[in-house]
Amino acid sequence: MTGITVRTKAGLRFEEEGSKLALCRAMSSNPSLSAPRSPFPPGTRFGPFEVLGPLGVGGMSEVYQARDARLGRDVAIKVLPPGLTDSPEYLARFEREARVVASLNHPNIAALYAVDDRDGVPYLVLELVPGQTLAELLEAGPLPLVRALDLCRQIADAVEAAHARGVVHRDLKPSNVKVTPSGMVKVLDFGGASCTGTSSPRT
Numbered sequence: 001m002t003g004i005t006v007r008t009k010a011g012l013r014f015e016e017e018g019s020k021l022a023l024c025r026a027m028s029s030n031p032s033l034s035a036p037r038s039p040f041p042p043g044t045r046f047g048p049f050e051v052l053g054p055l056g057v058g059g060m061s062e063v064y065q066a067r068d069a070r071l072g073r074d075v076a077i078k079v080l081p082p083g084l085t086d087s088p089e090y091l092a093r094f095e096r097e098a099r100v101v102a103s104l105n106h107p108n109i110a111a112l113y114a115v116d117d118r119d120g121v122p123y124l125v126l127e128l129v130p131g132q133t134l135a136e137l138l139e140a141g142p143l144p145l146v147r148a149l150d151l152c153r154q155i156a157d158a159v160e161a162a163h164a165r166g167v168v169h170r171d172l173k174p175s176n177v178k179v180t181p182s183g184m185v186k187v188l189d190f191g192g193a194s195c196t197g198t199s200s201p202r203t
């Protein structure tokens with residue numbers, strides 16, 4: 001049996017048989033990379049944030065790059081698309097995502113800065129992650145082995161940190177992972193995560 005083992009900093013192991021990309025491909029069920037429907041054009045204001053343009057769209061939300069003029073930085077604003085803002089189920093999911101991400105603090109997980117609402121519709125203010133999603137990277141073909149292993153290790157580190165806080169992502173797939181131009185992984189989208197409520201203390 002040919003196998004590759006990725007060992008994370010704290011010893012978690014991912015074992016892969018056959019293909020070096022099996023792990024990443026197994027996480028991919030439906031990369032969502034279509035253009036955003038853009039109900040919020042450039043210039044739209046979310047409190048102190050001004051939309052600059054779309055970043056991506058998922059099955060449940062749309063994400064925009066926005067400017068925080070007060071702090072002089074750009075952020076990612078994640079909103080429910082108009083058709084879902086009346087759904088108690090999706091609103092609850094959004095609130096849960098905010099609480100879950102707020103409970104996590106790890107360099108491989110996109111951070112939550114704030115949660116607020118615009119005309120009663122909630123939005124998340126997230127760390128802006130530059131670069132491409134893993135789904136976009138894989139569209140160009142298989143990654144070199146060393147790079148694939150490095151990305152898998154970083155993903156595993158993020159997952160391990162979440163598990164240590166009692167959080168299970170439950171929707172880990174390439175479109176929910178971004179890779180910055182310097183090669184840093186940021187796991188996104190804890191909208192479907194479960195939280196057991198039991199966690200080990202932060203160190």
Ligand SMILES: Nc1ncnc2c1ncn2[C@@H]1O[C@H](COP(=O)(O)OP(=O)(O)OP(=O)(O)O)[C@@H](O)[C@H]1O
Nearest residue numbers: 056057058059060061063076126127128129175189
């Ligand atoms: N913090 C961020 N920085 C940059 N781009 C982001 C960020 N968060 C999300 N995106 C982009 O927006 C896309 C959709 O975001 P996200 O996966 O959070 O939405 P979703 O609707 O919950 O997705 P899903 O269909 O997986 O449920 C991502 O694939 C990514 O391209």
Ligand SMILES: [Mg+2]
Nearest residue numbers: 058175176189
């Ligand atoms: Mg997603």
